[in-house]
Amino acid sequence: MLSKNLGAISIVAGTSIGAGMLGLPMAIGSLGFVTGSLVLLFMWFVAIYVALLLLEINIEFGKGVNLNHMTHKILGRPGQVLGTGSVFFLFYCLLVAYLTGMGGIIATNTGIDARLGTLIFTVISAALLFSGTNSVVTANKYLFIGMLVAMVVCFATLGGQLNVENLAVGQPKAKVLIMSLPVLFTSFGYHPCLPSIVNYIGDDKKTLVRILIVGSTIPFICYFTWLTLALGSATPDQLATMANVDVLINQMSGGSTWVSTILSLFASLALITSFIGVSFALFDLVAETFRRTDDKASRAGTTAMVFVPPLAASLLAPNGFIAALGHAGAAFTIIAIFIPCVMVWKMRSAGQNQAYRAFGGKPAIVISFLCGIVIVTASYL
Numbered sequence: 018m019l020s021k022n023l024g025a026i027s028i029v030a031g032t033s034i035g036a037g038m039l040g041l042p043m044a045i046g047s048l049g050f051v052t053g054s055l056v057l058l059f060m061w062f063v064a065i066y067v068a069l070l071l072l073e074i075n076i077e078f079g080k081g082v083n084l085n086h087m088t089h090k091i092l093g094r095p096g097q098v099l100g101t102g103s104v105f106f107l108f109y110c111l112l113v114a115y116l117t118g119m120g121g122i123i124a125t126n127t128g129i130d131a132r133l134g135t136l137i138f139t140v141i142s143a144a145l146l147f148s149g150t151n152s153v154v155t156a157n158k159y160l161f162i163g164m165l166v167a168m169v170v171c172f173a174t175l176g177g178q179l180n181v182e183n184l185a186v187g188q189p190k191a192k193v194l195i196m197s198l199p200v201l202f203t204s205f206g207y208h209p210c211l212p213s214i215v216n217y218i219g220d221d222k223k224t225l226v227r228i229l230i231v232g233s234t235i236p237f238i239c240y241f242t243w244l245t246l247a248l249g250s251a252t253p254d255q256l257a258t259m260a261n262v263d264v265l266i267n268q269m270s271g272g273s274t275w276v277s278t279i280l281s282l283f284a285s286l287a288l289i290t291s292f293i294g295v296s297f298a299l300f301d302l303v304a305e306t307f308r309r310t311d312d313k314a315s316r317a318g319t320t321a322m323v324f325v326p327p328l329a330a331s332l333l334a335p336n337g338f339i340a341a342l343g344h345a346g347a348a349f350t351i352i353a354i355f356i357p358c359v360m361v362w363k364m365r366s367a368g369q370n371q372a373y374r375a376f377g378g379k380p381a382i383v384i385s386f387l388c389g390i391v392i393v394t395a396s397y398l
Contacts (some may be wrong), residue, residue, distance in 0.1 A: 020159065022228060025214050029207045029232025031161060034168075034239055035291030037204035039118065039262050039284055040238055042247030044200040046256030048223050049187015050248050054241060056194060057201060063354075063388055064205035068229050069375035070357040070382070071208055075215040076222065076373045077364060083212050084352075091360045100356055101306065104209075107348035108299040111203075112327035113334075115292040116342035119333065121263035121338070131335045132265075139328045140175050145294055147320045157293045164286035171283040172242055174276055175269065179249035187253040192398065200345020200397045204240060205233060208353040209298075222373045243329045262338060264286070299323050346398035354389035358382050 045053040071084075078087050089097040116135045123134030145152060211229075220223055247256065250269040259265050262284050270277035303322050309315045334340070362382055364370050375381070 021137035022080065025218055025228045026235070028210055028214060029229060030235040032207040032210050032294070033205050033233065035287050035294070037206065037291070037342060038201050038240055039235075039265070039287055040114075040339055041204060041244055042251075042256050043259045043265060043339055044197040044342075045194075045244065046248055046251070047187065047193055047253045048189045049253055050184040050245065052187060052189040052194065053248070054243055056197060057237070057244065058345065060198065060201040061233065063385065064202065064208075065230060065233050066375065066381065067354050067357055067385055068208055068211065068233070069226065070361045070385070071211045071353070072215070072225055072229065072359055073375050074214055074357060074364065076220055076225075077370050080216045080219065084209065087212075087215060088356060088360070091363055092356070096356065096359075100352060101302075103348045103351040104302060105299075105306075107345050108295050109327050109330075110341050110345035110348060111295045111326075112292065112299070113330045114121050114338050114345065115288050115295070115328055115329035115362055117284065117335055117338045118262040118288045119292070120264070122281055122288070122337060125263040125266065126281055132332050135328070135331050135335065138214075139324055139331075142292060142296060143320050145293070146300055146323065147316055153293060153297050157290055157297075158325070160286055160289045160293070164283065164290050165287055167279065168239070171279050172196040174279050175246040175250060178271060178276070179246060181249065182249050183250075183252055183273060184245070193257070195391065195395045196343070196398050197395075198392045199343045199350070202353075203342055203349050203394055205236060206242065206349055206353075206364040207233065207236075208349075220372075223276070237276040239373050267324060283378065291394070293393060296323055304372055343396045347393045350389045350392045354385055354392070358386045358389070 041057070045056055048056065074087055074091075075082070078090075085097060085101065088100045092099075114138060117131075119138045120131040120133075120135030123129065123138060124131040124329075127134070145156060214228065215225065218228065221293055233285070247265070248268060251265075252270065255268055256265075266277060266284060268281045300319055300323050304311075304319050305311065305317075307319075309319050329339075331337070361370065361375070362379070365374070377384075
């Protein structure tokens with residue numbers, strides 16, 4: 018049982034920790050350490066609460082039911098279409114962010130144009146995805162382990178050059194704070210995996226709640242540490258002007274080749290593992306939605322449908338890392354806040370969800386829904 022719980026916790030934490038972490042200093046760094054940390058804490062709490070709403074829905078339906086089916090059952094065809102469309106939009110926005118981020122890193126370390134770096138990375142990734150599920154899962158497993166090792170080394174290295182005085186600098190602005198919310202919320206993006214966790218663990222409510230809290234707290238600790246190290250390496254004003262990962266790496270390295278190499282390795286692995294996971298999920302979603310077969314010709318066509326749109330957007334906007342994460346935040350808000358809030362409200366009104374109910378009652382649902390409105394609005398300010 019302990020092994021299963023640890024496995025489920027690693028799914029929650031592993032789904033969250035990735036490329037979104039790299040954008041945090043650029044999104045909230047200009048707010049300063051105290052304000053940035055408080056906003057991060059608030060979004061962590063919102064993410065946990067809406068996860069508990071999703072858990073409430075899952076427990077009512079039982080094991081083996083996916084979110085697409087649950088949405089159709091409670092909200093009908095329109096709700097199902099909105100949910101599926103939001104997932105497509107979310108995945109494509111995330112791929113744009115990852116491609117632009119990798120293009121910048123490749124350009125910094127090789128001297129080639131960022132667009133060419135993006136194209137090279139896309140071709141390699143498309144070949145991996147086309148090769149099949151076993152190749153994707155095996156590659157991602159080892160890359161994720163490598164990312165965790167690189168993250169520990171990166172944190173230890175940056176800790177030795179922390180400028181504590183920078184942590185006291187910052188002039189929080191309301192607009193910047195609001196605009197940071199989509200990136201922050203997307204960074205806690207473990208919610209789509211909840212049906213799989215319920216199916217894996219069962220309907221033990223206390224265990225599932227504990228898994229969600231522990232699994233989401235691990236990314237929060239990593240994000241808080243990363244934010245502290247970033248603000249200790251650059252001033253809030255410097256972070257406010259950054260639009261892509263390679264610029265952040267150059268600033269945080271402080272001119273040290275060793276530190277720059279470690280940061281580039283960590284950032285690359287974070288982007289690659291996130292990219293593989295999202296592209297893998299999008300591949301299956303495209304194949305299922307458009308009823309494509311699994312022969313070589315169909316896989317090639319499905320692979321093209323996954324990569325061509327985000328590649329085109331990345332080449333047109335090579336510095337769109339943060340902007341793409343912001344758009345992803347809007348789509349993720351629909352999936353993780355709006356739809357669960359409406360579903361839980363409707364199910365409770367019908368007398369359902371007696372086995373487990375998230376705390377807070379109707380006021381908490383309303384507040385969460387309002388937070389979602391703010392997040393979506395912030396994506397397009």
